[in-house]
Amino acid sequence: MEILVILVPLALSLGGAGLVAFLWSLRSGQYDDLDGAAWRAIADDEPPQESAG
Amino acid sequence: MHVTRDLSHYVRTVGTSLQHIDLAVEGVHCAGCMAKIEGGLSAIPEVTLARVNLTDRRVVLEWKQGTLDPARFIDRLEELGYKAYPYETESAELSEVAQFRFLLRCLGVAAFAAMNVMMLSISVWSGNVSDMLPEQRDFFHWLSALIALPAAAYAGQPFFRSAWRALSAKTANMDVPISIGVIMALGLSVIETIHHVEDAYFDAAIMLLTFLLVGRVLDQNMRRRTRAVAGNLAALKAETAAKFVGPDEISQVPVAAIHSGDIVLLRPGERCAVDGTVIEGRSEIDQSQITGETLYVTAGQGTPVYAGSMNISGALRVRVSAASEATLLAEITRLLDNALQARSRYMRLADRASRLYAPMVHATAFLTILGWVIAGASWHDAIVTGVAVLIITCPCALGLAIPTVQTAASGVMFKFGVLLNSGDAIERLAEADHVIFDKTGTLTLPELEVTNATDIPAEIFELAGRLALSSNHPVAAAVAQAAGARSPIVGAAEMAGQGVCAHVDGVELRLGRPSFCGAEVLVGESASVDPEASIVVFSKGTETFILSVRQGLRPDAQAAVAALKARNIGVEILSGDREPAVRAAAHALGIAEWRAGVTPADKIARIEQLKRRGAKVLMIGDGINDAPSLAAAHVSMAPISAAQVSQSTADLVFLGRPLAPIVAAINFSRKALRLMRQNLWLAIGYNVLAVPIAISGKVTPLIAAGAMSGSSILVMLNSLRARSGSREIV
Numbered sequence: 001m002e003i004l005v006i007l008v009p010l011a012l013s014l015g016g017a018g019l020v021a022f023l024w025s026l027r028s029g030q031y032d033d034l035d036g037a038a039w040r041a042i043a044d045d046e047p048p049q050e051s052a053g
Numbered sequence: 054m055h056v057t058r059d060l061s062h063y064v065r066t067v068g069t070s071l072q073h074i075d076l077a078v079e080g081v082h083c084a085g086c087m088a089k090i091e092g093g094l095s096a097i098p099e100v101t102l103a104r105v106n107l108t109d110r111r112v113v114l115e116w117k118q119g120t121l122d123p124a125r126f127i128d129r130l131e132e133l134g135y136k137a138y139p140y141e142t143e144s145a146e147l148s149e150v151a152q153f154r155f156l157l158r159c160l161g162v163a164a165f166a167a168m169n170v171m172m173l174s175i176s177v178w179s180g181n182v183s184d185m186l187p188e189q190r191d192f193f194h195w196l197s198a199l200i201a202l203p204a205a206a207y208a209g210q211p212f213f214r215s216a217w218r219a220l221s222a223k224t225a226n227m228d229v230p231i232s233i234g235v236i237m238a239l240g241l242s243v244i245e246t247i248h249h250v251e252d253a254y255f256d257a258a259i260m261l262l263t264f265l266l267v268g269r270v271l272d273q274n275m276r277r278r279t280r281a282v283a284g285n286l287a288a289l290k291a292e293t294a295a296k297f298v299g300p301d302e303i304s305q306v307p308v309a310a311i312h313s314g315d316i317v318l319l320r321p322g323e324r325c326a327v328d329g330t331v332i333e334g335r336s337e338i339d340q341s342q343i344t345g346e347t348l349y350v351t352a353g354q355g356t357p358v359y360a361g362s363m364n365i366s367g368a369l370r371v372r373v374s375a376a377s378e379a380t381l382l383a384e385i386t387r388l389l390d391n392a393l394q395a396r397s398r399y400m401r402l403a404d405r406a407s408r409l410y411a412p413m414v415h416a417t418a419f420l421t422i423l424g425w426v427i428a429g430a431s432w433h434d435a436i437v438t439g440v441a442v443l444i445i446t447c448p449c450a451l452g453l454a455i456p457t458v459q460t461a462a463s464g465v466m467f468k469f470g471v472l473l474n475s476g477d478a479i480e481r482l483a484e485a486d487h488v489i490f491d492k493t494g495t496l497t498l499p500e501l502e503v504t505n506a507t508d509i510p511a512e513i514f515e516l517a518g519r520l521a522l523s524s525n526h527p528v529a530a531a532v533a534q535a536a537g538a539r540s541p542i543v544g545a546a547e548m549a550g551q552g553v554c555a556h557v558d559g560v561e562l563r564l565g566r567p568s569f570c571g572a573e574v575l576v577g578e579s580a581s582v583d584p585e586a587s588i589v590v591f592s593k594g595t596e597t598f599i600l601s602v603r604q605g606l607r608p609d610a611q612a613a614v615a616a617l618k619a620r621n622i623g624v625e626i627l628s629g630d631r632e633p634a635v636r637a638a639a640h641a642l643g644i645a646e647w648r649a650g651v652t653p654a655d656k657i658a659r660i661e662q663l664k665r666r667g668a669k670v671l672m673i674g675d676g677i678n679d680a681p682s683l684a685a686a687h688v689s690m691a692p693i694s695a696a697q698v699s700q701s702t703a704d705l706v707f708l709g710r711p712l713a714p715i716v717a718a719i720n721f722s723r724k725a726l727r728l729m730r731q732n733l734w735l736a737i738g739y740n741v742l743a744v745p746i747a748i749s750g751k752v753t754p755l756i757a758a759g760a761m762s763g764s765s766i767l768v769m770l771n772s773l774r775a776r777s778g779s780r781e782i783v
Contacts, residue, residue, distance in 0.1 A: 004192075008196065011169065011172060012169060012200070015165055015168060015169045016165070018165060019161060019162065019165040022161040022165075023158060023161060026154060026157055026158060026161065031157065032106060032108070033106040033107055033108045033109070034108055035107040035108045036087060036105060036106060036107030036108060039083070039084030039087060039107065040084070040087070042084070043084050043087070043088055
């Protein structure tokens, strides 16, 4: 059971990292436009008129 | 005369060298629009940021200070095919956004804690039936406490605060049993852990908070969205006025920047944005938005004009008066305030449920403790069982029952062109059993149309349309649009208040009043046929043609009224317009009950009368004169073309020309209310099953966790059914 000394802090720090990442994403406004973000992921990087030519 | 647009009211300075403006944009609905707008605006040199928000339909722009005129962005968007309006964030919206972020942060913390505590709890549950040492179990419990206690202290804030506010006001709301349940569960678990007992409820308490926060976040998200929609509507209508900044220099400024005593120019075809008195010029004005009357009023020096009236024929100079001087608007505002106060007394379904729920839960827990003590159990065991009752009855599913349905229903209504202005509109709309329509602009289209276009030879009609392009008069605009005219006739001259004339190939063309074209006699016969129509005459040399222009009924008005009747909903027209016009519309739509020449106060009186009879009235109107009755009715709707005050008062706003969204909204809200009730019954049914187990003292943490998540997921799945529904209106 000595493995707990490693596993418990590891689990907590992973969870904590997730929480920090969530709070950071919230602070940087990533939940402000959920509809737009869904489309941006699949949008072309080039403006459409240039890629068409 | 030199005209400039002054948007400086909306521009903010960010940092040291950047300027910032928010624009609300109409017609953005896909990724293509987003790329087009961002590409088109970024191409302007000196623009440092152009970002579209597709959820709120807005654009944020930043540029280097002093290099660009913000009006240029609006022009650029116009070229791209989008109408944009400068936008000022209201403080109400900012606080909704802040509250949403706070709840989301709480949810993040609670979810993190729930996952980690659950990981430890599952180890304990499986260890309890196998070979876990008591020391290991205690260690896991202390670890759980270490995570759960600070997390609950943070994530529970929304509930604790609201419960405290309710208790200080000597009332109880849903948050009181929640807060007591969470605090008792955590406190009991700490005591049990100190005494090395097998069961601790850290996981149940924190999971409860997580599920409830999901409901709160959904609810808040809907509030935020409706607030954003309301803000955009306000920006679309953001009234500007042409203010004189020099003897003959005018600047288009937002109404917020206009003060009493300023002089503004009101051009033909413009809607007046201020209250004031005419000091120069003669014209006809259309006050239908204020009084419902469709006949034009003659305005000259000294005539008072009110915000919302449309100037028809000549340019007017208006001296702005303080808003309180305008007796009509002041009267409407007073009626509006009274009606809004009355409406805030409506009790939401969730509040009604919680009013019953809280005392029942606490009584059950208290009786359980007493019962066990009388039956000979120790105080410790009795209290543990009582707390278990509190935990298991905590209204987890109850907290999700309504917001999840509202979120799903408002999403699907949005797709059908109905925007929600208030959170509980769905519940109230579902109860509506009597619809009162305003006529002008609601049953009829806000624009004018030519009713007898087919009686006139096509080439003549086209010529009339081209001639009409040279006039600003709304009737001329209707003729031009009906004829699909694009190229104006060169050299056409407009006689203010009379008509337009031009010469083509030596033939004189005239379009305007019958007297202007010398056709009074001819018109005398047809005017009696249609009392609502404005008659214009087009003459080509000696030939004359009569055009009848009127506000047409909305294309599907008849079908929508029939659909409402089929749903057993009473339909009635209350209009400020003249009797013949209202009678004609009522007759065409098959509406038996109608009243004409009704004042705003009369409309409210009628609504009150229906209320006393027990009817739940849905008021649909667009004019400023409808605003008080919109607020007085049980629930209200306004078309997107409505006056701003009506739109912000109405609970729902519908887009487009047809009335079908009204019927769709009623369908979806009825379905949503049914689902809300089902969800409440599901939550109650769960309690009926779980409470006896809790009272008998057999609830283990595993059962509590399973029951709680099971009922919550069931309720969420049931809510998703609000999205499905038929597209037919009949």
